[in-house]
Amino acid sequence: MPSSADWTAVINLIEEVMTEEDLLSSAVTSARTNVREIAALPAADIAGHTRGLLAAATRALADRRGPTDAELAFVAELAATRARQDVPIEAVLMAIHVASRVIWSRAREIAAIREIPPAALLDVRELYEDWAEAVRARLISEYHAVKLSQGTRAGDREAVLLRRLLAGGSTAVLAAAEAGLPAGGGLWLLTARAGEDAAVGRLQRALRAQRPMLLSFDGGFLVGVAARPPAPGLIGADTAVGIAGPGEPGGLAALRRLAIAALAAAELTGRRGLTHIAEVAVLAAIADRPDLSGALLERHAAARTALGAQLRPVATAVRAWLEADRDAALAGQRLFVHPNTVRNRVQRFTEVTGIDPAGTVGGLNAWWLCGGWLGGG
Numbered sequence: 001m002p003s004s005a006d007w008t009a010v011i012n013l014i015e016e017v018m019t020e021e022d023l024l025s026s027a028v029t030s031a032r033t034n035v036r037e038i039a040a041l042p043a044a045d046i047a048g049h050t051r052g053l054l055a056a057a058t059r060a061l062a063d064r065r066g067p068t069d070a071e072l073a074f075v076a077e078l079a080a081t082r083a084r085q086d087v088p089i090e091a092v093l094m095a096i097h098v099a100s101r102v103i104w105s106r107a108r109e110i111a112a113i114r115e116i117p118p119a120a121l122l123d124v125r126e127l128y129e130d131w132a133e134a135v136r137a138r139l140i141s142e143y144h145a146v147k148l149s150q151g152t153r154a155g156d157r158e159a160v161l162l163r164r165l166l167a168g169g170s171t172a173v174l175a176a177a178e179a180g181l182p183a184g185g186g187l188w189l190l191t192a193r194a195g196e197d198a199a200v201g202r203l204q205r206a207l208r209a210q211r212p213m214l215l216s217f218d219g220g221f222l223v224g225v226a227a228r229p230p231a232p233g234l235i236g237a238d239t240a241v242g243i244a245g246p247g248e249p250g251g252l253a254a255l256r257r258l259a260i261a262a263l264a265a266a267e268l269t270g271r272r273g274l275t276h277i278a279e280v281a282v283l284a285a286i287a288d289r290p291d292l293s294g295a296l297l298e299r300h301a302a303a304r305t306a307l308g309a310q311l312r313p314v315a316t317a318v319r320a321w322l323e324a325d326r327d328a329a330l331a332g333q334r335l336f337v338h339p340n341t342v343r344n345r346v347q348r349f350t351e352v353t354g355i356d357p358a359g360t361v362g363g364l365n366a367w368w369l370c371g372g373w374l375g376g377g
Contacts, residue, residue, distance in 0.1 A: 009116050010124045011062050017107050018054045022301060025372070027099040029294040034098050037091035039290065040220055040260060042193075042267065044375065049078050050099050053135070060131045061124055067131055072138045079142035085194055085220035089143045093136060100132070158216040165214070165225060165252050172249040180212040181227055181249070188229050188245030189255040190274070191221045191263050199239045206234050221260065225252065235274050240266045244277045258284075268371065269323075286368055296365065297372045303352040304373060310348065315370035317345035318357060322367045326358065 017023060028047045032039040038046060056071040067075070082092045104125065111121045164175035177183040192203055194217050207213055207224050214225040235241050242263030244255040258277040265283035266275040277284060286293070297304075307314055317335065321342055324330040328339040328346075335342065349366065350356060357366035 007120060007124070009114070010111070010120050011058075013107060013110055013114070013116065014061060014124065015058055017103060017110065018058050020106070022297070022304075023103065023106055024051060024054075025297060026294060027102040029290045030102050031095040031098045032290045033294075035091050035095045037087050037219065038095045040264075041085070041087070043290070046095070047375070049081075050096075053078075053096065054103065057128060057131060061127055064127065067134050067138075072135070075135050075138045076142040079139045080146045083143045083146035086217060087220055089140060092139065092143070096132075096136075158214055159218070161214055162216045162218055162223060162225070165249060166218070166256060168250045168253055172252060176225075176249040179214045179225070181214065181225060183249060185248040186227060186246045187249060187252065187255070188226050188243060189247070189252055189259050190224045190226070190230070190241050190243040191256065191259040192239055192241045193263070194220050194222050199236070202236060203239050203241070206230075206236070210234065218256075221263075223256065223259075230274060237272045240272050241274050242266060242277065243274055261285075282364070286364075293368065293372055296369050300353050300355075300369055306352045307348070310345075311373055314345045314349050315373040317342050318349045318366055318370045319374070321346050322357060322363055326363075 024047060028043055028050060031046060031050070032041075032043065052074055056067065056074060060067060060071070079089075079092070082089070108121065111118070158179075161175050161179050165172045165179070167175075173183050176187065181187060190207075192200060194200065200222060204215060204222065207215055207226075207230065210226060210228075210230060212227055216223060229243060229245070230241075240263060242259040242261070242265075244258035244262060247255045261284035262275050262277040262280055265280035265286075266272075268283055268286070269280075271280075304311060317331065317337075320331040320335050321328060324334065328342040331342045332339040346357060349370075353366075353369070355366050355369070356362040
């Protein structure tokens with residue numbers, strides 16, 4: 001057993017590591033990169049649950065105990081959320097494992113620098129594994145309980161037809177005909193985030209008014225397959241929907257990936273309503289590469305540190321300036337600041353990063369980097 005001083009040193013180290021925002025971002029990026037089913041979820045969603053788990057683990061380690069009822073209630077909420085999103089439990093567990101691996105790797109690095117005895121770190125890690133095992137057990141049991149309570153939803157006709165459509169080949173052609181969709185092609189696929197909010201319910205009712213329309217939940221998304229795009233005004237301004245098409249029945253799996261990419265790009269920029277993948281092709285490519293986002297953030301970590309308290313105002317100004325087509329007056333109007341304030345903050349960004357946002361490539365990199373700093377890209 002480590003001495004009281006060694007134990008305190010390790011706990012202080014863990015608490016310090018857990019509060020590193022860059023490390024949390026790296027853990028989330030690693031999870032989204034390595035676990036395909038998790039990559040479809042918003043980064044803020046993953047970050048929020050990861051932060052909660054890490055905070056609970058830190059408190060448990062400091063007190064040398066297992067998880068409390070309150071902490072297990074948080075775990076149950078996470079399990080229920082992922083079950084409703086149709087994220088496989090294996091993917092949930094793997095994402096937690098990947099994020100934990102990033103955290104402990106960083107802890108080992110700092111422990112070596114501070115000459116903390118490896119045995120002390122190992123003892124704390126063993127306690128963490130005991131805590132994590134109890135968390136995993138609760139996560140699995142709650143996940144399956146929610147799935148059981150959902151009854152036969154996964155076996156309903158539309159869900160079965162959608163799975164057959166996404167399977168491709170002759171199976172998809174037959175499923176399209178059975179669903180009343182054109183088997184010869186011209187199909188459109190749209191996606192929205194699955195959830196419990198009223199906006200998704202309104203979207204479902206609106207889409208079902210357009211026939212023919214196959215509508216079901218799949219992998220955390222509401223997925224619709226139609227013979228034509230939704231009519232103008234059918235989708236309200238309170239919901240983001242990605243769409244791709246037209247395409248053949250056998251190519252709907254590819255259309256689904258494109259529609260999800262369109263949705264992610266729309267969410268990245270705060271767009272609502274219907275967004276076709278062709279409208280946001282570049283943004284979709286950005287949103288689909290969290291590994292490149294991580295590399296960009298790491299490259300400019302020193303610039304982030306140099307900006308300090310000015311990080312958010314500078315990043316917000318740069319994004320607003322670029323989204324206003326580099327019009328400082330318009331950006332200032334949107335931010336309620338003087339145009340010169342916008343210009344000064346853009347200049348400050350250029351000085352600390354070496355990126356020229358006035359150029360085409362520089363503008364893209366600046367917009368992407370600032371989005372990462374602000375937690376939205």
